[in-house]
Amino acid sequence: AQSVTQLDSQVPVFEEAPVELRCNYSSSVSVYLFWYVQYPNQGLQLLLKYLSGSTLVKGINGFEAEFNKSQTSFHLRKPSVHISDTAEYFCAVIKYSGAGSYQLTFGKGTKLSVIP
Amino acid sequence: SQTIHQWPATLVQPVGSPLSLECTVEGTSNPNLYWYRQAAGRGLQLLFYSVGIGQISSEVPQNLSASRPQDRQFILSSKKLLLSDSGFYLCAWSVTDGNTIYFGEGSWLTVV
Secondary structure (H helix, E strand, C coil), X not given: CCEEEECCCEEEEECCCCEEXXXXXXXXXXXEEEEXXXXXXXXXXXXXXXXXXXXXXXXXXXXXXXXXXCCCEEEEEECCCCHHHCEEEEEEEEEEEECCEEEEEECCCEEXXXXX | CCEEEEECXXXXXXXXXXXXXXXXXXXXXXXXXXXXXXXXXXEEEEEEEEEECCEEEECCCCCCEEEEEECCEEEEEECCCCHHHXXXXXXXXXXXXXXXXXXXXXXXXXXX
């Protein structure tokens, strides 16, 4: 079975400061990992994904994440946050469920609050 | 490019009334389609997924049902809503055998 743990439910950070949102996963097989962002009252937008290859993945809005197999982690980072980054961030792992379909398992989310 | 739309965006329904949320995808053929629910304190939960017309898989037994009458149309329904059905419902899609899932704008359902 696969699971995702986001270690912080809320992260406040000052504008222009760096931020790291932590995500750990458990899986008995190779994984595909994702970060999604949800702005207030909106759907989920894909930030970045790791499928294979380079362990450092760059996404939209200046975010990046690093896949660490030995630590089973996929932490999200941004060197300097902006007010507009205030949102909830979800880490997810995907599994193949058969018949051409994949299913996402999400963490519980981390609410990032950027303080002016 | 592909787009996904779902409606209505907001819905307030009394207990015991029916529900119909609709989702359509444009710009692709034979997508995999998904319905997720996001309820307070319970995170994101997969409700249904479909790999083709008329093919529906249910992940969680509940008061809801899904149908796929056309290739790019996915409908979430209920005959009688419960208070516990309140939440944010998200439709999503991927290409067949695709390992990346894209989400719609979501629909807020409040059952009163």
